[in-house]
Amino acid sequence: MEKTFGACRWVYNQGLELRRNGWEQYRVSVGYAETCRALTGWRRAEETSWLTEVSSTVLQQSLRHLDAAFQGFFKGARKYPKRKRKHLAKDSATYVRAGMGFRWGEDADRPGTGLLTLAKQTEPLSVRWSRPLPPGVVPVKLTITRDRAGRYFVSVLVEEVIEPLPKLITDGRCSVCRADGGNKGLSVRAWTCAECGTLHDRDANAAVNLREEGLRLYRLVVEALPAGPTPPPLIRARDLPR
Numbered sequence: 001m002e003k004t005f006g007a008c009r010w011v012y013n014q015g016l017e018l019r020r021n022g023w024e025q026y027r028v029s030v031g032y033a034e035t036c037r038a039l040t041g042w043r044r045a046e047e048t049s050w051l052t053e054v055s056s057t058v059l060q061q062s063l064r065h066l067d068a069a070f071q072g073f074f075k076g077a078r079k080y081p082k083r084k085r086k087h088l089a090k091d092s093a094t095y096v097r098a099g100m101g102f103r104w105g106e107d108a109d110r111p112g113t114g115l116l117t118l119a120k121q122t123e124p125l126s127v128r129w130s131r132p133l134p135p136g137v138v139p140v141k142l143t144i145t146r147d148r149a150g151r152y153f154v155s156v157l158v159e160e161v162i163e164p165l166p167k168l169i170t171d172g173r174c175s176v177c178r179a180d181g182g183n184k185g186l187s188v189r190a191w192t193c194a195e196c197g198t199l200h201d202r203d204a205n206a207a208v209n210l211r212e213e214g215l216r217l218y219r220l221v222v223e224a225l226p227a228g229p230t231p232p233p234l235i236r237a238r239d240l241p242r
């Protein structure tokens, strides 16, 4: 876990730096999608290739937490996000089952408990369950934290709102030539566009498409607004008329 915690902390801090520098130096708002693309780059770069020893979905979750910290700050509910410092910040790593972050096998003799095996590990975690999960329920997300006394905790989330639809639309479209490459399942991590030959990282490509889709929706809304009022700084997809 040491390596995973360290990588999560590193990615969080790098993401924070990217977002802060983007804004302070260039007045560019760097969001979650851009930090994910940066993560893909860090994993490919030779000097930070050690990041590939940790599951990429776990590192993406770290960037999600960073994004949540920023959202809280933008709403005025939280202070500006701070760097996570070793031994000072609580260590944490979040695993998502859909991203093959962990495997789950329910114990038939003790329903609601079972074996959790994390990505890149062969042995299941030794968990002392404080209370069983509702029987038959499969965890979708789990977060492992370590407090400053070195004690480990696992918190399990059993339900999650399904990701919004755009992901499905966007992950098969080539972000370079816009040819539709068909829907990519979760198992297809990289694919080559049959039209223009670009080799895509599935998530990075989807992130570009999502961002463009967001901008397109935003423009639609702005164009539909009556003349005069300043366009709002943020429009949520779910607020748009269907």
Ligand SMILES: [Zn+2]
Pocket: 174, 175, 176, 177, 178, 179, 193, 194, 195, 196, 197, 198
């Ligand atoms: Zn293409």
